[in-house]
Amino acid sequence: AAIVVDSFPPNQRGRAMATYAGISLLFLAAGPLIGGALVQYASWEWCFWLNIPIATAAITLTVALKLHIPRSVPRATDLASAIALCSGIPLVVIGLQDIGLRGWHAPGAWIPALAGAGLLAFFCRRQFRLTQPLIDLPLLRDRRLLGNALVLFCLQAINIGQAIYGALYLQTVLGFTPLEAGLGSLPLLAPVLVVVHFAGRFYDRRGPRPPILIGLCAAVIGTIIQAIGVFSLSYPVMAVGMTLLGIGCGMAMSPANADALGRVSPQQRGEASGIVQTMRQLGATSGIAATVMVMHFVPQTDELAPMAFSLGFGLHIVLAITALVCAWVLIRPSGHSSTPTT
Template sequence: MENTQTQPVDINGKHFKRAGFVLVLMLGTFLTIINQTLLVTALPKIMSDLAINAIDAQWLITSFMLISGIMIPASAFFLNTITNRKLFFTAMACFAIGTVICALSTTFNTLLLGRIIQAIGSGMMIPLMQTLMFLVYPAERRGEAMGLVGMVIAFSPAIAPTVSGWIVDFYNWRYLFYIILPIVGINMVLAFFFMKNIINVTKPKVDFFSIFLSSLGVGLLLYGISVAGNVGWQNKTTWISCVLGIVVIILFSSRQFKLAQPFLELRVFKSRMFTLSTIIVAIIFMTMIGSEILLPIYTQSIKGFSALQSGLILLPGAIVLGVISPIAGKLFDTYGVKKISMIGMFILTVATVPFLLLTKDTATWWIVCLYSLRMLGMGFVMMPLATAGINALPNELISHGSSINNTVRQVFASLGAAIMVGVMSASVTRYSNDYVDISLTPLLKGLNSGFMSGFILLAIAFILCFFVKSPTNVKQNE
């Protein structure tokens, strides 16, 4: 039991119990994040039921990532404009409304609308949780807090294919939303009792042009990357969208440095630790999302497994990641980030090598073990580094740091999927001219090449870890 002195306080100076507050945040974020990848294995059934093609169906996932990515940068502004309690209920209400629309949808357009409304809530919820979790724990326990954050952020999309595969194999795809809806309702009831206001609202001046530039820039960049994942980087739409997105983001960034009250405080990048940790974590997230796309392709197309069986292969790794994340957080609080991140990156990088050598005869148990080992390494490095980076910021910049951290991670996750799938597709095309068995061998070569691109990215992140300093577990400013 915590004594009164160690319990957090709200903006009125009243102590409250941390456990209920944390439970509400974690459950709400879990529900929103799991929806990012929940429909991946359900797309074939949805395509058949709603009579749509693969390109239209892909937008049910792409639109969620796109809208969520657009909303994340605005979260820091929202946190300083309205109370965190109101923002939580707003985010969950948007998500609930979107979920109802999805569950009752009978047309593609209705389902797409529901996904967009869901994504608005999700985009607000992810950085909200990270910011509140950081502030509700004392500095010496922030590794533990971020371990819990990492468990939710990484575990949710990892377990989604298993849950989705099971439901789609035995029930209608709409049950993906029916099951989530009552849990959302229960969480909102719990939030009524446990969610407290812990951030003093400063109500900064609204700069609508910054909002426009932020939404347009991130939206164009994510759209271009999404198009690249579907049709390749050589597509004209991909390059035009990505270039325009980068130009608009540069304009947005330039404007923020000129404003007395910036919409998004980019001066957080003056912290070397924050910048370095954000880059490394983003690269790791790239390879995680990319691998979670390539592995089901291997297990279903090469091994001939069902969607449920494919999801079950990923499940042990998801459980390992969920277990190790809070443990890694406690280790961070005790030993700092340097040793933990180096050990984690070494495990993650080495465990990726065998995926470069996959064959049709690779044992399933070996894949499960290797994937679980990768998740073990990821758990040791991802959230401890993110914690060290945000720990380098003063309290008033934590909301901005969380928003930027999550925005970069969202963009890099989409980029990682586009790169690894793009490399795989290009390799399949190249090797198809050299092999007689064009149905399997070129695909295997392509998958190996896709994992090779992930390995190169991890090698870069491993090298960057050598430049990470070992801050103490006491919050510091650089």
Template sequence: MAPLLAVCAGYFMVILDVTIINVAVPAVGRELGASLTGIQWITDGYTLVLAGFLMTGGALGDRLGSRRVFCAGVALFTVASAACAGAPSAPALVAARLVEGLGAALIVPGSLALLQEAYPEPAARSRAFGLWGSMAGIAASAGPLLGGLLVSTVGWRWVFLVNVPVGAACLVLTARFVAPSPRHPDRAVDWPAQAAVVAAVTLLTAALNEAGRRGWSDPAVLAGLGLAALAVAGFALRERLARTPALPLRLLRSPAMGGAAVVGLLFNFGFYGMVFTASLYFQHQRGFSALRTGLALFPAVAVTMFASVLSGRLTRRTGDRPLVVTGMLLGALGLAGWAAAGADPAYPLLVAPMTAAGFGTSFALTGSTATVMGAAPRAYAGAASALFNTTRQIGSATGVALGGSLLASSAHYGSGVRLAMAVGALAYLLAAGLAWRCVPAGAAPAAAP
């Protein structure tokens, strides 16, 4: 249990910083004079770097040892959080958030790889992944409430300062209880492939962020989308030709690994896009305070811990496919319910849609995680974890960016939110269909060494 607690403490910080910032950004924008696009970059700069460098973090973990890279990420994340708290301007805060995202990119692949090493038996590993997912639920649940409480009392800078004691505790626990990881020094880091991933994520997120301000037909936006597509093609070509690819093509072509990774992208797109747009809607359209916004969002995140633990227990009986498909259908039903509720519905009508989306997303997380990690050889555990979490963070970044752009380009916040929720519901439906085809019906077999 001690290794699990140590690893999950680091992952807790990463997820907390995804959700805690949502209720704080209006206060940050007012104090630092940031525009809506600037607010998007404060939120998305973190997830952008996290998504872009996850593959690098996974490759470094496989080469240098997951524990060493994990600890380096925790240390960097903690220092960057302190810098965020002391940022004197919006550009300085964005820069510190970028560094924070780099630390998170070293933490996340190592967290799953360390659990893979500590719990090699499939049943124990499923339980560990369930608890890992529940830790994400706890962080997601605590984020809006804790953020609202801190902003309303001691100020938004404490949103980042809370990471400092958690990071210190994580380093102590990891050094004491987590065994050193095996190294594969012959595995060179494929820097051209890593650069292609960073370019693709950066260009895609930048284009979506700017679309709300410039318009979808603006040449800069279209150029960004086109260059992002070229970067993806360049990554695929490099992986085909590289002597030591970041992730072998035979693994990328695996229906279980590739399909579950895309499912992760789609459900993060739907869930985090919903949280971001709902947060802005509650504060700008309805005039809620930061604390009241956190309370309003609580139904969406309160069920995530319970759903992750429940799915971890059920997967040994049902296999992963029914749980992932069910979760995605619940998410689709929830966001479609919000879209159908009208431009300015009464708050009680939004409780069930938010609850369904939060429960469905976390219910599917354990099964999709186990599917990806079960399809990967142990020597590529870090790379497989990086692939899964890269696609998830790309989903988060694009969900936030697209949601913000839809709000900025709509004449009324309510209509923009409804459109964003409808797009999120479609993403959940696509994820359900993909999971039915790609996620194994039974428990995933143990990966080859």
């Protein structure tokens, strides 16, 4: 992402980031279809073989393009920070899943999550004290960068949760085949591919706040409608909610990503990109774990499955509202930015 932003002038970065995001979203849309077909007509193990040609093509293109990337000043890696980060995240994820499986009051259920949270708190505190931190968290003192990162965290948690548990719901509750479940996910993914390019042009003209707020409002409404459809066992209602959510994600994610990287100097852009991508991956992993935790508050029976899935999708409503509040409070026009808002 940092390379894309550095390659275009400020008034073209929205469209450039939209194209960048659109390519990844194209694969996200194709994944459920191809995966569903493989599961239905071959075997689920075949899904893992798909990564090999994609990775090979990515490596080949990277070498062939010979991109010129300015080298940064070498610096030492803080081992304590690396250990705390790499240990804390898995402990939090495992802990959240354990709480869901064993219950809030089970002895020791909270220990992994609390231990992981403690390690992550130590990591964050250490980054602000080091002169050469592993991840430059002091950049998050910029309110807009922080707001963009939180928006992307929440939306990534929603998207991954939708991709996994939406397909599971369609198969286990509504009785869809794997291929039908992949096709049933298109109302969520197809609008993103279209809207993301409009959002990029909108960002270039008006700045980040309008497209992000419009997108998040659509996402909130979409998650509410979808949760209603899940509880009422109505795929058409779900599809309406998924479409609105897809429009919302397409409107918000690309401008948030572009604005986050536009908030810093070119020398800091790699660090900012690292923070943004870390937040997105944290959103994905913690979103899956939190959804599992919430769903297991309901006894796992066929009769109560719609209620369990409704609780999981209810968490997505909370995440969408959280993203909207963060954007409203933190993403405001300010003087410090390398990206114009006109």
